[in-house]
Amino acid sequence: MTGQRSTEPAEPRQSRIERNTKETRIVLHLNLDGTGASKIDTGIPFFNHMLEAWSKHALMDLTVDAKGDLDVDLHHTVEDVGICLGKALREAVGDKKGIVRYGASFLPMDEALLHAAVDISGRPYLVFNVPLQRTRIANFDLDLLKDFFRAVTVNAEITLHLNMHYGENLHHIAEATFKAAGRALAEATCGDAPMRAEGPKRPNHRPESPARTRSEQEVTVYALGALPRSTQLEPGP
Ligand SMILES: [Mn+2]
Numbered sequence: 001m002t003g004q005r006s007t008e009p010a011e012p013r014q015s016r017i018e019r020n021t022k023e024t025r026i027v028l029h030l031n032l033d034g035t036g037a038s039k040i041d042t043g044i045p046f047f048n049h050m051l052e053a054w055s056k057h058a059l060m061d062l063t064v065d066a067k068g069d070l071d072v073d074l075h076h077t078v079e080d081v082g083i084c085l086g087k088a089l090r091e092a093v094g095d096k097k098g099i100v101r102y103g104a105s106f107l108p109m110d111e112a113l114l115h116a117a118v119d120i121s122g123r124p125y126l127v128f129n130v131p132l133q134r135t136r137i138a139n140f141d142l143d144l145l146k147d148f149f150r151a152v153t154v155n156a157e158i159t160l161h162l163n164m165h166y167g168e169n170l171h172h173i174a175e176a177t178f179k180a181a182g183r184a185l186a187e188a189t190c191g192d193a194p195m196r197a198e199g200p201k202r203p204n205h206r207p208e209s210p211a212r213t214r215s216e217q218e219v220t221v222y223a224l225g226a227l228p229r230s231t232q233l234e235p236g237p
Contacts, residue, residue: 012031012032012033012034012206013031013032013033013092013093013094013189013206014029014030014031014032014033014092015029015030015087015088015089015091015092016028016029016030016088017029017030017084017087017088017091019080019083019084019087021076021080023068023069023072023076023077023080024066024067024068024069024076024077024080024081025066025067025068026064026065026066026067026068026080026081026084027063027064027065027066028062028063028064028065028066028081028084028085028088029061029062029063029088030060030061030062030085030088030089030092031060031061031062031092032060032089032092032093032189033060033206034055034059034060034061034062035059035061036055036056036057036058036059036060036061037055037061038051038052038055038056038061038062038063038064039062039063039064040052040055040062040063040064041064041065041066042064042066042068042077042078042081043066043067043068043070043077044070044074044077044078044139044140045138046137046138046139046140047074047077047078047081047140049175050174050175050178051064051081051178053175053178053179053182054178054179054181054182055182056179056182057178057179057182057183057186058181058182058183058185058186059186060182060185060186062085064081064084064085066080066081068080073141074139074140074141074144075141075144075147078144078147078148079144079147079148079151080151081148081151082147082148082149082150082151082152082155083151083152083155084155085151085152085155085156086151086152086153086154086155086156086157087155087156089152089155089156089158089185090155090156090157093120093156093189096120096122097207098191098192098193098207099120099188099189099190099191099192099207100187100188100189100190100191100192101119101120101121101188101192102117102118102119102120102187102188103117103118103183103184103185103186103187103188103189103190104116104117104118104184104187105179105180105181105183105184105187106180107176107179107180107183108176109167109172109173109175109176109179110169110172111166111167111168111169111172112164112166112167112168112169112172112173112176113164113165113166113167113176114130114162114163114164114165114167114173114176114177114179114180115161115162115163115164115165115180116160116161116162116163116177116180116181116183116184117160117161117184118158118159118160118161118181118184118185118188119158119159119188120156120158120188120189121157121158121159122157123157123159124153124154124155124156124157124158124159125153125159125160126146126149126150126153126154126160126161126162127160127161127162127163128146128149128150128162129162129163129164130145130146130162130163130164130173130177131164132145132146132170132173132174135170137170137171137174142170142174145174145177149162149177149181158188160181160184162177162180162181164177190206191206191207192207193207
């Protein structure tokens, strides 16, 4: 199957989250079917840089306007942006019909290698094996990254596994974590039918609308590829 599909829904999957508390005031907009464009202002330059990397590699448009109590510390702002991003993902994904659901990405960045695996499962679970305890970049305490990804995971209701295989440079490790998570989510939120017909690949396919049934998809897959010779029964004597 090649070329433009005519069955894409007219409306992209989008959400807008506004959250105001004593500590933070946040407005976040997410478009799952975007191009990776972002406009991020959290008041924390390093965190802006990470969210821009996530958006670009998730092929999702993201705008964040967060005003937090940075004079206390960065914790409330980072965690609350995570809550809003998780809620936005949950809302934009909707009923999960017609999406791949699973996604994974190995992401190298110079000497660092990170892996992200995601299931849009409805069951929040974070595995975070990225050893960044008690380390800082500029004024950003890297402990906060685990809090951020926990907030995303719980509020998006997804299973997310983030594993560092190796790495030394803290900036590379942190950035590769965001990029890997973004790419895994891009794959997991793709439309299921084109992925099954064409094999895993990057384009940000939207789900079919209306979603085809599983049996119809399987018919298509079989129709596209003949069974290998070895699985065909020879006529008996
Ligand atoms: Mn960087």
